[in-house]
Amino acid sequence: MITEKIQNMVKDLAMECQKNDVAMSLGAFDESGNVAVGQVGSKNQVETVIDIQLDAWVDSMENCGCSGCRNKLKELQDGDESVAKSSKVHSFVVNDAEEFLDVIDRIKRGEFQ
Numbered sequence: 507m508i509t510e511k512i513q514n515m516v517k518d519l520a521m522e523c524q525k526n527d528v529a530m531s532l533g534a535f536d537e538s539g540n541v542a543v544g545q546v547g548s549k550n551q552v553e554t555v556i557d558i559q560l561d562a563w564v565d566s567m568e569n570c571g572c573s574g575c576r577n578k579l580k581e582l583q584d585g586d587e588s589v590a591k592s593s594k595v596h597s598f599v600v601n602d603a604e605e606f607l608d609v610i611d612r613i614k615r616g617e618f619q
């Protein structure tokens with residue numbers, strides 16, 4: 507499950523990336539549908555990271571070649587993408603320092619609980 511420790515690690519990683527001018531996008535998901543998302547950077551930078559992740563994901567499925575991966579690749583080629591539904595999203599999206607402080611405030615107010 508997405509524990510508080512995982513949420514804190516995502517948040518810490520987002521802060522560290524922000525501090526070092528590193529663009530980042532990561533998502534974690536558990537079986538009960540909880541999600542933790544960390545994104546740092548401009549919209550273009552985050553888009554670039556997501557593109558890189560998608561390429562890596564497709565590569566890994568091409569390299570695997572099992573029937574599940576082959577079917578998924580076919581689905582993607584057919585444009586039939588399914589979006590995972592989440593009941594609880596913990597988002598740490600940072601585009602600038604001010605916005606990040608707002609995120610921290612919202613975390614403190616318990617908006618992500």
Ligand SMILES: [Zn+2]
Nearest residue numbers: 570571572575
């Ligand atoms: Zn496979």
